[in-house]
Amino acid sequence: xxxxxxxxxxxxxxxxxxxxxxTQTMQIAIEFVFIQQLVTKDSQQDAWIAVLLGGLSxxxxxxxxxxLLEKERRYGQADLFSIQRRIxxxxxxxxxxxxxxxxxxxxxxTYLRSLIELLQVEIFPQLSTLVFSVLFCLIVWYIVMGGxxxxxxxxxxxxxxxxxxxxxxxxxxxxxHFSNLLPIMxxxxxxxxxxxxxxxHVYVGFEFILFYYPFIKKxxxxxxxxxxxxxxxxxxxxxxxxxGIVYYSQGEVQKTIWPTLTFWKSIKFPFxxxxxxxxxxxxxxxxxxxxSLCSWVLTRGIKFxxxxxxxxxxxxxxxxxxxxxxxxxxxxxxxxxxxxxFNIIGFIAIYCYxxxxxxxxxxxxLFTGETA
Amino acid sequence: MFWKKRxxxxxxxxxxxxxxxxxxxxxxxxxxxxxxxxxxxxxxCWVSFMQTLVDVDYVHRDVFPYLYSxxxxxxxxxxxxxxxxxxxxxxxxxxxxxKLLEGFIVIQESENKPDCLIIPSIKVQGRxxxxxxxxxxxxxxxxxxxxxxxxxxxxxxxxLPIPQFQIKELRVGKISRTRVCVLFVDGIANKENLNxxxxxxxxxxxxSLIDATxxxxxxxxxxxxxxPQFIDTERPDRVAGALYEGKVAVxxxxxxxxxxxxxxxxxxxxxxxxxFLVWPIATAYRLLRLFAVAFSIVSSSLYVAVLTYHYxxxxxxxxxxxxxxxxxxxxxxxxxxxxxxxxxxxLREAGARLPTKVGQTMGIVGGIVIGTASxxxxxxxxxxxxxxxxxxxxxxxxxxxxxxxxxRFIRFPFILFAEVLGLLGIALCFMLxxxxxxxxxxxxxxxxxxxxxxxxTDMQDAYIRLPFNFQNRRPQFLRTGDADRTNPQRARxxxxxxxxxxxE
Numbered sequence: 001x002x003x004x005x006x007x008x009x010x011x012x013x014x015x016x017x018x019x020x021x022x023t024q025t026m027q028i029a030i031e032f033v034f035i036q037q038l039v040t041k042d043s044q045q046d047a048w049i050a051v052l053l054g055g056l057s058x059x060x061x062x063x064x065x066x067x068l069l070e071k072e073r074r075y076g077q078a079d080l081f082s083i084q085r086r087i088x089x090x091x092x093x094x095x096x097x098x099x100x101x102x103x104x105x106x107x108x109x110t111y112l113r114s115l116i117e118l119l120q121v122e123i124f125p126q127l128s129t130l131v132f133s134v135l136f137c138l139i140v141w142y143i144v145m146g147g148x149x150x151x152x153x154x155x156x157x158x159x160x161x162x163x164x165x166x167x168x169x170x171x172x173x174x175x176x177h178f179s180n181l182l183p184i185m186x187x188x189x190x191x192x193x194x195x196x197x198x199x200x201h202v203y204v205g206f207e208f209i210l211f212y213y214p215f216i217k218k219x220x221x222x223x224x225x226x227x228x229x230x231x232x233x234x235x236x237x238x239x240x241x242x243x244g245i246v247y248y249s250q251g252e253v254q255k256t257i258w259p260t261l262t263f264w265k266s267i268k269f270p271f272x273x274x275x276x277x278x279x280x281x282x283x284x285x286x287x288x289x290x291x292s293l294c295s296w297v298l299t300r301g302i303k304f305x306x307x308x309x310x311x312x313x314x315x316x317x318x319x320x321x322x323x324x325x326x327x328x329x330x331x332x333x334x335x336x337x338x339x340x341x342f343n344i345i346g347f348i349a350i351y352c353y354x355x356x357x358x359x360x361x362x363x364x365x366l367f368t369g370e371t372a
Numbered sequence: 373m374f375w376k377k378r379x380x381x382x383x384x385x386x387x388x389x390x391x392x393x394x395x396x397x398x399x400x401x402x403x404x405x406x407x408x409x410x411x412x413x414x415x416x417c418w419v420s421f422m423q424t425l426v427d428v429d430y431v432h433r434d435v436f437p438y439l440y441s442x443x444x445x446x447x448x449x450x451x452x453x454x455x456x457x458x459x460x461x462x463x464x465x466x467x468x469x470x471k472l473l474e475g476f477i478v479i480q481e482s483e484n485k486p487d488c489l490i491i492p493s494i495k496v497q498g499r500x501x502x503x504x505x506x507x508x509x510x511x512x513x514x515x516x517x518x519x520x521x522x523x524x525x526x527x528x529x530x531x532l533p534i535p536q537f538q539i540k541e542l543r544v545g546k547i548s549r550t551r552v553c554v555l556f557v558d559g560i561a562n563k564e565n566l567n568x569x570x571x572x573x574x575x576x577x578x579x580s581l582i583d584a585t586x587x588x589x590x591x592x593x594x595x596x597x598x599x600p601q602f603i604d605t606e607r608p609d610r611v612a613g614a615l616y617e618g619k620v621a622v623x624x625x626x627x628x629x630x631x632x633x634x635x636x637x638x639x640x641x642x643x644x645x646x647x648f649l650v651w652p653i654a655t656a657y658r659l660l661r662l663f664a665v666a667f668s669i670v671s672s673s674l675y676v677a678v679l680t681y682h683y684x685x686x687x688x689x690x691x692x693x694x695x696x697x698x699x700x701x702x703x704x705x706x707x708x709x710x711x712x713x714x715x716x717x718x719l720r721e722a723g724a725r726l727p728t729k730v731g732q733t734m735g736i737v738g739g740i741v742i743g744t745a746s747x748x749x750x751x752x753x754x755x756x757x758x759x760x761x762x763x764x765x766x767x768x769x770x771x772x773x774x775x776x777x778x779x780r781f782i783r784f785p786f787i788l789f790a791e792v793l794g795l796l797g798i799a800l801c802f803m804l805x806x807x808x809x810x811x812x813x814x815x816x817x818x819x820x821x822x823x824x825x826x827x828x829t830d831m832q833d834a835y836i837r838l839p840f841n842f843q844n845r846r847p848q849f850l851r852t853g854d855a856d857r858t859n860p861q862r863a864r865x866x867x868x869x870x871x872x873x874x875x876e
Contacts (some may be wrong), residue, residue, distance in 0.1 A: 119796065123794070123796065132793075142808075143810075154806075156823070157810070272687060281799045285803070
């Protein structure tokens with residue numbers, strides 16, 4: 001019944017700091033470009049409260065995840081696929097694994113397609129989704145073939161490259177109207193909760209530690225990096241939402257699809273203009289580790305269920321499927337729909353399924369007579 | 373495939389001589405092989421040597437007088453009487469053959485018996501130690517390696533007068549049996565690194581080994597990568613510095629280059645001069661070099677991308693100048709760029725192949741005449757000419773020649789990508805190279821080390837160079853046997869009072 005523990009060689013593991021960079025990449029992909037529009041819809045100038053609450057709510061979930069994984073370490077490999085199979089048995093466990101795999105797949109496709117949409121609107125109206133996603137997936141293939149450590153490397157470099165984008169907030173100061181933030185707490189809790197629900201989409205991604213946890217050296221030290229990463233994400237999103245509120249009027253921010261991108265257009269250097277184009281190209285970087293990690297997780301899932309299929313062959317199939325799915329999504333309207341759908345699934349996954357899984361693990365351990 | 377099997381089964385084409393008679397017969401064909409019978413009153417023998425390899429004066433002065441003296445009656449007498457520290461007496465044919473071809477004298481009592489004495493008398497001939505030609509520097513030592521491996525080891529040993537400095541000698545090449553020396557400081561160099569180097573070299577199956585850079589291509593981690601994975605240098609001081617740091621160096625006989633391994637990518641952009649300048653200046657020049665490399669790689673492709681797709685990036689004031697210079701050019705930006713890039717490459721290649729005197733003329737003709745003429749004729753724009761010339765200049769800033777070639781080469785994929793997808797193409801191409809670099813290893817160690825895996829302590833001597841008193845630990849990257857460069861306790865005691873007040 002228990003999955004065969006397949007020990008992972010130390011040379012394929014990454015240091016505890018990897019958790020920081022991977023969580024950063026999975027959480028901050030391209031959401032900070034449109035977070036303002038999503039969140040201010042229901043709670044206007046109080047949206048930052050919802051973002052703050054959303055960020056804070058990730059901490060207990062992260063605690064649950066880490067606790068779940070730590071407890072699981074004594075029963076074999078501590079990743080979600082093994083956990084589900086151990087707790088729910090082979091049949092239900094495999095079905096849950098399939099659902100989780102679909103979630104991961106949806107994750108990568110949603111982000112890939114929204115980035116392509118952004119590039120098509122902002123830079124190349126004629127950019128072919130197919131050609132771009134093929135080129136993109138070739139790079140992803142090259143990285144995933146190098147293994148987990150390469151994915152960590154790419155996400156580290158992604159973090160470095162995104163820094164100038166975050167620092168670009170400085171330019172908002174001369175144009176900021178801080179009085180836009182007033183009055184504080186004007187909205188009812190229900191409205192704030194609606195905004196909170198809308199921004200689960202931006203915070204989602206830290207739960208991927210469930211998949212790569214066995215690949216971390218010294219997992220005890222990784223804990224602090226995980227929390228630190230959540231804190232950084234919270235800070236970045238808070239800054240961006242405040243930027244959106246103080247730079248735009250409420251009517252404008254709710255009608256702009258990518259408020260941050262529009263803000264970038266106002267930045268001017270004497271040497272070159274249109275920083276927004278350069279920044280949206282840098283955004284491309286954030287997608288590489290994200291899609292790579294998702295594909296890597298999927299290859300591991302397939303290997304777990306069908307041990308005969310080699311990862312390097314299933315990877316090709318996954319990437320082809322990614323390309324095809326991205327190609328099937330036609331226009332911005334569908335991308336929006338996909339994002340909404342993903343938001344709901346993400347909410348369920350984080351706030352319902354993970355506590356439930358924790359409970360199930362506790363019950364399972366209780367019934368098998370082993371104390372946690 | 374059975375024919376493949378048969379080919380694999382085939383024995384070595386080299387037929388070794390079966391007996392000493394065969395060997396002598398084989399060698400007698402050569403006009404520079406001397407083989408004669410000496411008949412003295414008490415003792416007669418056969419002497420054979422290669423005239424071109426042996427120091428003949430030395431043989432006449434120091435060997436023959438003893439051989440002809442009256443005290444000698446047999447071969448063992450010769451051995452005792454000759455004033456040499458190392459005389460080999462052997463019957464082994466392979467030893468005789470290899471020593472004979474290295475410049476030793478072989479003395480036999482009778483022509484048909486393999487029992488013989490082997491006396492060293494190698495003629496050392498080669499270039500004198502001269503100034504470095506490729507990695508020139510204004511400050512510091514000017515000595516450069518030469519083609520003789522013994523001279524090179526001498527140059528390094530002078531700088532490392534410690535018994536821990538050790539040398540492992542290996543022979544590489546099925547036919548050439550070239551001498552390859554692996555140099556390291558015992559106790560500092562990582563054992564694993566050393567074993568990897570020795571194993572890779574001894575596992576090598578090649579016919580001959582002509583140069584150290586050729587060895588680098590054979591034993592590199594990824595032989596298809598555009599990026600060189602080991603530093604080659606012709607400066608003994610740089611090798612000595614690397615050995616003190618805990619690296620391993622490899623010398624090949626007949627090559628004026630040493631390989632330093634493992635290395636990271638930033639080391640290719642660090643000149644040895646950096647250590648002779650005060651740290652702010654050294655840091656500034658290092659950053660300048662890195663900026664130059666970045667500029668050299670992307671400038672021409674940015675020109676293509678911006679002029680083809682993203683003209684809104686150009687500021688208004690610059691637009692006028694661009695339009696004026698581009699208005700007479702009939703081609704697309706990409707054709708224009710490729711034309712000039714290839715012209716510069718031609719100039720460089722011609723300059724490298726031609727003798728120095730003609731080469732200078734070539735530079736003037738190419739650079740000035742063709743450059744200005746192409747602008748006046750309206751084939752290329754002025755601004756592009758400036759960009760291309762600057763990027764060519766920037767590429768030559770790289771201290772390492774092999775890295776400079778790589779940087780010049782990877783410009784072309786960038787230009788092609790820029791033509792196809794504009795800035796997006798440049799970004800994709802850049803990603804491809806960065807992902808490749810992340811994957812690359814040098815001797816199993818990560819190639820872009822201070823960045824990934826992130827090791828902040830190693831940054832002190834990577835992109836910036838901190839003052840020497842900050843660098844009292846060896847790089848983590850090398851996993852050295854001794855992490856501290858100096859005795860930390862003694863160093864701390866010598867510093868004295870930490871921060872004295874004003875006028876105290």
